[in-house]
Amino acid sequence: MSAAVPGLMTPGAMASEVHSGMRLALPVDYAGVPMALMPHLVAGGARDLDLVCVPTGGLQPDILIGAGRVRSVETSAMTLGEAGGAPCFRRAVAAGDIAVRDATCPAIHAGLMAAQKGVPFMAIRGLIGSDVLRHRPDWKVIQNPLSEVADPIVVVPPIRPDVALFHCPVADRDGNVLIGRRRELASMAYASRHTFVTVERVIDGSLFDNEQTAAGTLPALYVTGVAVAERGAWPYGLGGEYEADTAALRDYAAAARTPRGFDAWLERFVADGGMP
Amino acid sequence: MSGASPREHLICTVADLLQGCRTIAVGASSPIPAAAAMLHRARAAVSGRPPVRISILGSVRHNFFTNGSAELFDSAAQGRIDAFFLGGGQIDGQGNINLVGTAPYPRSPLRWPGSFGSSFLYFMVPKVILFREDHDPRVLVDRVDFISAPGTSEPHVARPGGPHALVTGKALFRFDRDAGRFELSGLHPGHDLEAVRAATGFGFRHAPVPPVTPAPDAESLSLLRGPVRDTLAESYPGFAAQLQSA
Numbered sequence: 001m002s003a004a005v006p007g008l009m010t011p012g013a014m015a016s017e018v019h020s021g022m023r024l025a026l027p028v029d030y031a032g033v034p035m036a037l038m039p040h041l042v043a044g045g046a047r048d049l050d051l052v053c054v055p056t057g058g059l060q061p062d063i064l065i066g067a068g069r070v071r072s073v074e075t076s077a078m079t080l081g082e083a084g085g086a087p088c089f090r091r092a093v094a095a096g097d098i099a100v101r102d103a104t105c106p107a108i109h110a111g112l113m114a115a116q117k118g119v120p121f122m123a124i125r126g127l128i129g130s131d132v133l134r135h136r137p138d139w140k141v142i143q144n145p146l147s148e149v150a151d152p153i154v155v156v157p158p159i160r161p162d163v164a165l166f167h168c169p170v171a172d173r174d175g176n177v178l179i180g181r182r183r184e185l186a187s188m189a190y191a192s193r194h195t196f197v198t199v200e201r202v203i204d205g206s207l208f209d210n211e212q213t214a215a216g217t218l219p220a221l222y223v224t225g226v227a228v229a230e231r232g233a234w235p236y237g238l239g240g241e242y243e244a245d246t247a248a249l250r251d252y253a254a255a256a257r258t259p260r261g262f263d264a265w266l267e268r269f270v271a272d273g274g275m276p
Numbered sequence: 277m278s279g280a281s282p283r284e285h286l287i288c289t290v291a292d293l294l295q296g297c298r299t300i301a302v303g304a305s306s307p308i309p310a311a312a313a314m315l316h317r318a319r320a321a322v323s324g325r326p327p328v329r330i331s332i333l334g335s336v337r338h339n340f341f342t343n344g345s346a347e348l349f350d351s352a353a354q355g356r357i358d359a360f361f362l363g364g365g366q367i368d369g370q371g372n373i374n375l376v377g378t379a380p381y382p383r384s385p386l387r388w389p390g391s392f393g394s395s396f397l398y399f400m401v402p403k404v405i406l407f408r409e410d411h412d413p414r415v416l417v418d419r420v421d422f423i424s425a426p427g428t429s430e431p432h433v434a435r436p437g438g439p440h441a442l443v444t445g446k447a448l449f450r451f452d453r454d455a456g457r458f459e460l461s462g463l464h465p466g467h468d469l470e471a472v473r474a475a476t477g478f479g480f481r482h483a484p485v486p487p488v489t490p491a492p493d494a495e496s497l498s499l500l501r502g503p504v505r506d507t508l509a510e511s512y513p514g515f516a517a518q519l520q521s522a
Binding site: 028029030031054055056075076077078079081082085086089090093094095096099100102103104105106107109124125126127128129130131132133135149150151152153181182183184185186187239240 | 304305334336341342343344345346347349350353375376377381382383384385387388389390391392393394395396397398399400422423424425426429430432433434
């Protein structure tokens, strides 16, 4: 059955679709983080990546930063949640090793929306008077052209990633994937040139057979490739499937406090194939 | 019933600020604001007031959104969110907040996670409650090093929302939007004006003898120690277990 699934590939083959200099969209830590790709991404040669965190980042970008693969990060925040700050990110920021394009969550959603709609910008309220705006020369303040009174408003350009990566519970035999209510994953896929999805399992049927699953389905139209990776979000959780492994996240946070500790953690993680 | 612990007192202080709010959003790692919102909801339920909705971001169970992480911002833009909570590495006397890091930017020696949605929600949500349990001059500064979101805006800037109050482990301040300054409205039990002044890096207005923030009534305490704690334990088990002793 699996052989007939369009775009079905291995996690290793999927990771090798990420090339140096690409702009990569990565999901927020509760939306389905494709952690199973990480050992392959780290073992591969892609460098100078420009990350876009949708809309915030955690373990996945922190590992890529620690492994020296990242040129810039656009994000609204970087955190390991309960496990604390993102250690490699902090170090890289203080050392000036990566360029940070600080954003705010709805501006990232607006940029993806502009790409989704194929329009040159999206308008967004707020931001005026903030240093977030001041440090984003690519964002502009315009006068609302439909208003006769002064009404300044911020516009942001489209975010068009080369590749979006995320993890979902299910793909079907036609390459459609179930995203449920994690609609930001659809935004990422609409905006990106290529979307690669790891899944817990592939079902021998169509997600369109049932209106309830169809409503939470990202059509194969937007999906370049699918790879099976059981517990593929670990140590993050997956909504409706399994909880986050907070102890493993804390272990990472403790180990990565020093560059040597991070290197040792990463070596073990790659050797274990990214599995618990 | 035994008296309120400092944490319980704090939760009740925050819950009182939510009076009249029907729809409240709470950040992922904010147990005290979450507890306050749940207490507010429980009090509304027992007194027959209209139901209160709470969304805890990042939670599967206590999250009523179905349109991904953009929906909070969209619903705030539509005016549907009455109250939200923000913290920050630095908060200054003009209500500016910094969630990014200490100067110089961008190579902050002390880097915090980032602005999240604050640069937007601080403008859009009518009642933003600033909450920091540790009341420290390194947090409550005269001027933030980086403005994630400004406390006030020029009159022609669209801004239906903004700061409403600042709650710390020592005191409650109200934000005067016309003056663009905080005013001390109460000290928590056991704290005095001089110590609060010394622990606050910005100047603020206050009464010659500031009042003490009201102690929780018996009904609030019993709700807090009963149904609220049980619901809270689903999202914050460790916090809920030590509520009464902390």
